[in-house]
Amino acid sequence: MPRKNLNDLLAFLAVARERSFTRAAAQLGVSQSALSHAMRALEERLGLRLLTRTTRSVSPTEAGERLLRAIGPRFEEIDTELAALSAFRDKPAGTLRITAAEHSAETIIWPALATLLPDYPDIKVEVIIDYGLTDIVAERYDAGVRLGEQVAKDMIAIRIGPDMRMAVVGAPSYFARRERPRTPRDLTEHSCINLRLPTYGGIYAWEFEKDGHELKVRVEGQLVFNNIGLRMNAVLAGLGLAYLPEDRVRQHLADGRLLRVLADWCPPFSGYHLYYPSRRQHSPAFVVLVEALRYRGEVNSE
Numbered sequence: 152m153p154r155k156n157l158n159d160l161l162a163f164l165a166v167a168r169e170r171s172f173t174r175a176a177a178q179l180g181v182s183q184s185a186l187s188h189a190m191r192a193l194e195e196r197l198g199l200r201l202l203t204r205t206t207r208s209v210s211p212t213e214a215g216e217r218l219l220r221a222i223g224p225r226f227e228e229i230d231t232e233l234a235a236l237s238a239f240r241d242k243p244a245g246t247l248r249i250t251a252a253e254h255s256a257e258t259i260i261w262p263a264l265a266t267l268l269p270d271y272p273d274i275k276v277e278v279i280i281d282y283g284l285t286d287i288v289a290e291r292y293d294a295g296v297r298l299g300e301q302v303a304k305d306m307i308a309i310r311i312g313p314d315m316r317m318a319v320v321g322a323p324s325y326f327a328r329r330e331r332p333r334t335p336r337d338l339t340e341h342s343c344i345n346l347r348l349p350t351y352g353g354i355y356a357w358e359f360e361k362d363g364h365e366l367k368v369r370v371e372g373q374l375v376f377n378n379i380g381l382r383m384n385a386v387l388a389g390l391g392l393a394y395l396p397e398d399r400v401r402q403h404l405a406d407g408r409l410l411r412v413l414a415d416w417c418p419p420f421s422g423y424h425l426y427y428p429s430r431r432q433h434s435p436a437f438v439v440l441v442e443a444l445r446y447r448g449e450v451n452s453e
Contacts, residue, residue: 156193156196158189159189159190159192159193160193160222160226161179161226162175162179162181162186162189162190162193163190163193163201163202163215163218163219164219164222164223164226165178165179165186166186166190166202166209167201167202167211167215167218167219168219168223168291170208170209170210171208171209172186172187172209190202197214199212199214200212200214200215201214201215201218202215203215227291231433231434242271242272242273243271243273243274243434243435243436243438243439244271244273244274244436245273245274245275245434245436245437246274246275246276246277247274247275247276247277247293247294247436247437247440248276248277248279248291248292248293249276249277249278249279249292249293249294249295249296249425250278250279250281250285250287250290250292250294250295250296251278251279251280251281251295251296251297252280252281252282252296252297253280253282253378253379253380254379254396254399255296255297255311255312255423256278256280256296258312258398259296259311259312259423259444260278260296260444261278263311263440263443263444264276264278264443266443267439267440267443271436271439273436274436274439274440276440279292282348282377283348284297284301287426287427287428288428293427293433293437294425294426294427294437294441295425295426295427296311296423296424296425296426297423297424297426298315298420298421298422298423298424299420299421299422299423299424300420300421302424302426303426305428305429306426306427306428306429307426307427307428307429308424308425308426309424309425309426309441309444309445310422310423310424310445310446311422311423311424311425311444311445311446312422312423312446313422313446313448314419314420314421314422315396315397315398315419315420315421315422315423316396316397316417316418316419316420317358317394317395317396317397317417318394318395318396318397318400318404318411318414318417319332319338319357319392319393319394319411319412319413319416319417320386320392320393320395320400320403320404320409320410320411320412321386321389321391321392321393321409321410321412322386322387322388322389322408322409322410323389323407323408323410324389325342325386325389325390325391325392326410329341331410331412332392332412332413334413334416335357335359335366335368335413335416336366336368338357338368338370338392339368339369339370339371341370341372341391341392342371342372342373342390342391342392343357343370343371343372343391343392343393343394344372344374344375344376344382344385344386344390344391344392344393345370345371345372345374345375345376346375346376346377346382346394347375347376347377348377354369354375356368356369357369357370357394359413359416359417360416360417360418361415361416361418366416370392372391372392373390373391374390374391379395379396379399382395383395383399383400386409387403387408387409392412397417422446425441425444
C-alpha cells in the first residue's frame with residue numbers, strides 16, 4: 152500500500168476516535184484543512200462516506216465504524232511493538248496513559264511516580280482523573296485504576312493499595328445543632344454533602360453493610376460536588392455530613408475537627424487495582440510502572 156494511503160488511514164483513525172477535526176489535527180500536528188483534504192481523498196478512493204460531519208460534531212458512518220474496528224487494533228499492535236523496542240535502550244522509555252479516580256491518583260499513583268520518574272527520565276506518564284468506568288481499550292489508555300470490585304473479569308488486575316474503609320463524618324459545629332444518626336436511614340433527616348457521578352450524571356447513593364446486610368441510602372443536602380477536596384472543605388465548615396475515604400479524614404478525626412458516626416456500618420472492602428487488557432504486549436516502561444505500583448503489604452479482606 153502506498154505510504155500516502157497509510158497516512159490517510161492514520162488520519163481517519165484520529166478523527167473517528169476524537170470525533171473532532173480540531174482535536175485530531177492537534178494530535179497529528181497538521182492543519183485542519185490538510186486533515187479535511189486527506190479525509191475527502193480517502194473517501195473518494197474508497198467510494199464511501201466514512202464520516203458524518205455537522206457544524207458541531209463529527210461521527211463515523213456505518214462504513215466508518217467498520218473500518219475503525221478493522222484497522223484500529225492493528226495500528227495499536229504496531230504502536231505497541233514499536234514501543235517494546237525500547238527494551239533495547241539503556242533504560243525504558245515511552246508515554247503511558249492511565250485513567251484513575253481522584254483519590255487513587257493522589258494517594259497511590261502520585262507517590263509512586265514521585266519515586267519512580269527521577270530514575271527513568273525517558274518515561275512520560277499522563278494521568279487522567281475520571282470517576283466514570285472508562286473503556287480503557289476504546290479510549291486508548293494503557294491501564295486504569297479502580298476498586299477491585301469494579302474491574303471487569305476479562306482484565307488483568309494488580310492490587311496496588313490496601314483494603315479501604317469509608318467514613319461518615321461531620322464537624323462538631325454541625326453536631327451541635329443536630330443529633331447523631333444511629334442507623335444509615337437516619338441520614339435522610341440530615342443535610343448531606345453529595346457526590347455526582349459522571350457515568351450517568353446521577354448522585355451517588357451512600358453504601359453501607361452490617362452483619363451481611365447491605366443498604367444504599369440516597370441522601371439530600373444543599374451541596375453537590377464531583378471531587379473530594381470541595382466535599383472536605385464543606386464538611387469542615389460544618390455545612391453537612393460527608394461520606395469520604397477513611398484515610399482522608401483520619402488526621403481531622405484525631406485533631407477533633409471532625410467526628411465520625413455509623414462506623415459499624417462501614418466495613419473494609421477491596422482496595423485499588425491497576426487493570427489492563429491481557430492481550431497486549433507491554434513495553435518495558437509499563438512493566439516498570441506496574442512494579443512500582445504493586446502493593447506488597449498485608450491484605451485483610453481477601
